[in-house]
């Protein structure tokens with residue numbers, strides 16, 4: 001398996017970065033995760049745009065232009081011997097050069113960013129898992145106020161997600177000041193009385209690429225939807241609750257905090273949206 005590190009494609013065991021890399025010592029970097037279907041990256045431009053926003057958010061100059069990113073990502077994909085992939089991209093503020101402090105909160109002078117990418121087989125939910133749905137718990141969103149940056153310092157998300165894993169669930173639905181923000185690693189949609197509802201993009205959540213696709217599909221297929229703040233009571237009285245992400249796609253949450261959501265099984269809107277999403281993927285891959 002080849003990985004990409006700072007301009008080179010290398011066997012995974014040969015890819016090495018300094019222990020003084022600011023990603024390792026300070027969590028000073030950003031990332032992206034791009035799903036690849038049949039060797040074709042899904043919504044690559046949107047992922048690269050979001051990467052740019054994250055880099056801008058941490059005041060790190062993008063080390064590569066769009067065309068260079070595209071070329072390297074396509075090369076990495078071509079080097080793998082599996083067709084469906086999840087490509088992980090990470091850019092850190094690099095390793096301080098000689099004469100600079102080894103660890104300093106202040107940005108180092110002259111340190112080239114570290115660019116690292118690898119691909120793994122993409123594991124999406126099976127039809128059986130989709131038909132069963134998953135359980136989730138809720139928790140207070142205690143992350144920082146810049147959740148729109150896809151930063152590698154994921155401690156708060158990890159701790160929140162683990163709360164769900166500890167009780168045999170797959171996601172933590174987060175609430176801040178009485179309003180829905182997102183999942184620990186996904187966006188959360190509510191369906192009530194035939195209307196799809198989702199919080200608007202803000203600094204309190206990451207705007208998922210899947211989130212955007214779902215809203216586009218809803219608009220295209222005439223599914224009523226509202227993008228507005230969602231109160232906790234609306235989450236708790238939802239007919240359907242979904243989590244969406246590049247790896248989970250559209251996954252129904254059938255139990256929240258031990259209480260069945262709606263009928264306690266994946267609802268008709270989740271099933272319809274998943275079918276639309278799968279068809280959309282197929283169309284895009286044919287291009």
Ligand code: PDD
Pocket residue numbers: 033157182183184185186187205206207208209210211244245246247
């Ligand atoms: N995470 N919100 C958070 C906090 C996330 O971590 C993710 C995805 C999303 C959904 O984004 P998208 O639809 O672009 O995948 C929302 C990825 C999958 C991860 O960290 O592995």
